[in-house]
Every structure is written in structure tokens, then in C-alpha cells.
Amino acid sequence: MHDIRAIRENPAAFDAALARRGDAPMSSSLLEMDAARRAKITAAETAQAEQNKASKSVGAAKASGDEAEFERLRALVAEKKAEVAAMQAEAKELDAQLTDALARIANAPAEDVPDGADEDDNVEINRWGEAVELPFAAKEHYEIAGVAASMDFDVAAKISGARFVMLKGAVARIHRALAQFMIDTHVDENGLTEMNSPVLVRDEAMYGTDKLPKFGEDSYQTTNGWWLVPTSEVPLTYTVAGDVLEESALPIRMTAHTLCFRSEAGSAGRDTAGMLRQHQFEKVEMVSIVHPDESDAEQKRMLRCAEGILEKLGIPYRTVVLCTGDMGFGARRTYDIEAWIPGQKTYREISSVSTTGDFQARRMNARFKPAGGGKPEYVHTLNGSGLAVGRCLIAVLENGQQEDGSVTLPAALAPYLGGKLTLTSDGLLS
Structure with a gap:
């Protein structure tokens, strides 16, 4: 969330930051709301002072026996009390x-983020491995002979509808092995x-981690009001909500393997084949809570x-920095x-x-006490996939596929697969 005091001090800079995201200027309307709020607070405080003054005089009037003045002052106190309550x-x-x-306005992009409208304007900064044909x-993952029988979309649809998958046998074990490997490495x-x-x-x-109020339609809510997490970024980051940490407690670095749930409301018709985009999926998440001076270095550490x-x-990959028009809200x-x-034949x-800088920390009031003294400051929060397990499964299966329908698996998974590194064309581990 943005700091209204910072907007008050430099509205032009705030509007310029929003313009980089393609948003219209908002400082004027926000400052009008802020001015009205502050004026009403001041008026309430003035009325409260008048009420307090009159209250002190009531007793004196009663003690002096001036009944008329006592009644006048008592009526004034009642009037001021109602006025204060209304204000x-x-x-x-x-x-x-x-x-x-303020909660509905996206975070300001860092100065070094490239300007752009969409994913076509993202900038590649690293490439590893040879993306050979x-x-x-x-074949795509669900078409590989050794995979097809163990990746059942029809049964999942019978149970839950579209965009679910039932994994079984060796493929289910490989999926589990990937998650265990990721957690152990982290x-x-x-x-x-x-x-x-x-x-x-x-x-x-959900609010503290900027998923509400703007993006409620992208998540699932139960009938009694709980939300199914879109990622474990939400519970992990919110562990420090309302806290004032000692500076020595930073950084806090966490990882979790959880189920994740997304309605995909904004992606109707995209990636409907296979398990690339599902309503329910698993992810190993990384979350860091750090000192503001360390957040940029921490992001690079998490990236590595x-x-x-x-x-x-x-797995061959490339790394891109997202442009202003393609970045997430927070x-x-x-x-x-x-x-x-x-x-x-592409990167996904x-x-x-x-x-997020202090964007989430302001929403959930997460702060730390500087070691040298002074007022508590907001922490910085970071999050990253380490990795999306289902998408990693896709990459492993497709990059390891052989012409006969078998799959050669990465050596790193050997400890989790009993040393078996081949998924046969019959769907067995050997």
C-alpha cells in the first residue's frame, strides 16, 4: 500500500510512477480525500476540546447553585458529545x-524496471543451457507414451471438471520427487x-499480501469465509503481520511446499491442453522478510x-526482467x-x-526496530517460486523424452526414485 504522506509530499512523482504502469494520475483525487479526512478529524478534535471544557464547567455551575447555568452547560455537553460522535x-x-x-493502486515500479506495455517488452538478462530441438x-508432455497413461484428465474432469489432472503411478512419484528435491535443496x-x-x-x-480487495475473483473462497491460498506466499509472508521485530532477527527466509488454488478468471481459453494451467497445483515457494537495505540483494539471491x-x-532456461506493463500488482x-x-518449441x-519493497508490510503493519535506535521501520518482503512443481514436471518430461516414448530423468532425482532414472514407454520406472 502507498503512503499518503509520501503522495502529499511529492504528488508528481507518484503520478509519474503510475504512468509507467499505464495508469492515469490519481494524486489529485487521493489528496482531496485526504484533505477532507484531515479536516473532519480536526473538526472532531476541536469539538472534543469544547466538550471537555464545558464538562469541567458543569461541576462548577452545580456547586455554585446556578441551576440555569448548570442546565445550559449540561445541554451543551450533550450537544457537543453528539457532534463529536458524528464527526x-x-x-x-x-x-x-x-x-x-490506496489498497487498489498497484505498487510503484523500481527505477531500473524497463518500461513497456506487455510481455513482448520484457528484457532477457540471462540464458542457461542449450534449447535444442x-x-x-x-511431443507435449501429455502425448508422450510413457506419460499418457499416468496423466488422466478425463478422470479428473469426472471428479472436478476442467483444468484438473489425476496423476498416478510413476508420474505421480516423479512429481513428488521433484517437490522433495526442491525443498531439500532450499x-x-x-x-x-x-x-x-x-x-x-x-x-x-489475503489483504495483507495484496490479494484483496482487487483480485478476489482470482481465488476461491469457502462458504464460511476462508480463502484457499493462491500460493503459500500468503501464509508465509503474513507470519510477521503486526509484529515489531528486532533488527537482529532479519533476514527471515522460509520455504514451503503446498497445494495452491487459482480460479484463472483472467485466463479463460489459455493453455487448456495438458497441465500447464490448472485450478489446483503444487508449488515450492520462497519468502524472505528483510531489512530495506538488503532487499535488492536478497531478490538476486532468491533468483539464483x-x-x-x-x-x-x-533444464535449459532463460531469465527475463518484467517490464512495467507486465508486472504483478504488488x-x-x-x-x-x-x-x-x-x-x-518455446520458453514458458x-x-x-x-x-514488493514495503508495499505489503504497510498493509499488514510489519516493522522492525533499528539496532541503533529510532522509530520502527517497515520491513521489505519478497517472494518467489522455487519452483512450480507441475510446470517443472512438464519441463523434465519433455526435455527428457526419447523417440520410443520413454523419458530419461535427471540424475538429481535418483535419491528420490530409488536410483531409477528411466520412465519406460510403458509408464514404469526402471
Whole structure:
């Protein structure tokens, strides 16, 4: 969330930041709301002071025996009390309106983020591995002989509808192995703390991590008000909501493997074949809570953690920095990692690593006490996929596919697959 004081101090800079995202200027309307709110607060405080003054005089009038003055002052106190209550209610409503307006405005992009309208304007900054075309007609993951029987979309549709999949046998085991491999790597090599978090969260957690109020339609809500998490970024980041941490507690680095749920309301008709875009999927998430001075370096560290997973698996990838028009709502800078998918002969997103600055921290009031003293400051929050498990499964299967319908699996998965690194054309591990 944006700081109204910063907008008040430099409205032109605020509007310029929004313009980079393609948004119209908003400072004028926000400042009008802010001025009305502040004026009402001031009026309420003035009326409160008059009420307090009159209250003190009531006793004196009573003690002096001046009944007329006593009644006049008592009526004045009652009048002022009602006036104060009305003004405070109006100020509270104006404050809520301003807060809601600020909550619907996207984060300001970092200065080094490239300007652009959409994904075509993203800038590639790194490429690893050779994205070769296979010496035979490459198939998409669900068409590979050794995979097809164990990736059942028809049964899933019978149970749940479109955009679900039932994995079984060896493919289910490979999927599980990938998640275990990712978690172990992040814990043992990257220094993250493994968490086992809820996947049902309250409004406050969704709001604090900028998923509400603007994007409620993209998530699922239960009949009793809980939300199914779109990613474990929500519960992991919200662990510090309302806290004032010691500076020495930073950085906090967490990872979790969870189910994730998205309605895909804004992507109707996209990627309907296979398991590239599902309503329910699994992801290994990384979240960092850091000192503001360390957030840019932390984002690069997290990016390397995610890239390292793909390198260990031998999956070619490229890394891009998203332009202003393609960034998510809460991000001030985002790096996307795109894995090479032979069946589509293209790179597809497998991880996003974003820094939000203090955007989320303001929404959930997460702060730290500077070691040298002074007022508490807002922490910076970062999140990144490390990685999307289903999409990683797709990349592993398609890059390892053989002409006979078998799949050669990455050596990094050997400890999780009993040393078996071939998925046969019959769908068995050997």
C-alpha cells in the first residue's frame, strides 16, 4: 500500500510512477480525500476540546447553585458529545474510503524496471543451457507414451471438471520427487527454513499480501469465509503481520511446499491442453522478510536459488526482467524464469521472483526496530517460486523424452526414485 504522506509530499512523482504502469494520475483525487479526512478529524478534535471544557464547567455551575447555568452547560455537553460522535464517524468513514482507494493502486515500479506495455517488452538478462530441438518430432508432455497413461484428465474432469489432472503411478512419484528435491535443496543448500503452512487463510492474510480487495475473483473462497491460498506466499509472508521485530532477527527466509488454488478468471481459453494451467497445483515457494537495505540483494539471491534448481535438473532456461506493463500488482520488480519446453518449441514461465519493497508490510503493519535506535521501520518482503512443481514436471518430461516414448530423468532425482532414472514407454520406472 502507498503512503499518503509520501503522495502529499511529492504528488508528481507518484503520478509519474503510475504512468509507467499505464495508469492515469490519481494524486489529485487521493489528496482531496485526504484533505477532507484531515479536516473532519480536526473538526472532531476541536469539538472534543469544547466538550471537555464545558464538562469541567458543569461541576462548577452545580456547586455554585446556578441551576440555569448548570442546565445550559449540561445541554451543551450533550450537544457537543453528539457532534463529536458524528464527526468521528464521518472521519472514520473518510479514512476507510481513502484506505480502500490506496489498497487498489498497484505498487510503484523500481527505477531500473524497463518500461513497456506487455510481455513482448520484457528484457532477457540471462540464458542457461542449450534449447535444442530434438532429433525427432517432440511431443507435449501429455502425448508422450510413457506419460499418457499416468496423466488422466478425463478422470479428473469426472471428479472436478476442467483444468484438473489425476496423476498416478510413476508420474505421480516423479512429481513428488521433484517437490522433495526442491525443498531439500532450499533447506540444505540455500539456508531457508522449511514451513508447513495452512492453505486456508482469513481475509486479513489475503489483504495483507495484496490479494484483496482487487483480485478476489482470482481465488476461491469457502462458504464460511476462508480463502484457499493462491500460493503459500500468503501464509508465509503474513507470519510477521503486526509484529515489531528486532533488527537482529532479519533476514527471515522460509520455504514451503503446498497445494495452491487459482480460479484463472483472467485466463479463460489459455493453455487448456495438458497441465500447464490448472485450478489446483503444487508449488515450492520462497519468502524472505528483510531489512530495506538488503532487499535488492536478497531478490538476486532468491533468483539464483530458483535458477539453481533448474540447473541441477539440467533444464535449459532463460531469465527475463518484467517490464512495467507486465508486472504483478504488488511487485516493484519481478524476474521471471522461463524453462525450455520442446513440445511447444518455446520458453514458458516456471518461476517469478518479486520484491514488493514495503508495499505489503504497510498493509499488514510489519516493522522492525533499528539496532541503533529510532522509530520502527517497515520491513521489505519478497517472494518467489522455487519452483512450480507441475510446470517443472512438464519441463523434465519433455526435455527428457526419447523417440520410443520413454523419458530419461535427471540424475538429481535418483535419491528420490530409488536410483531409477528411466520412465519406460510403458509408464514404469526402471
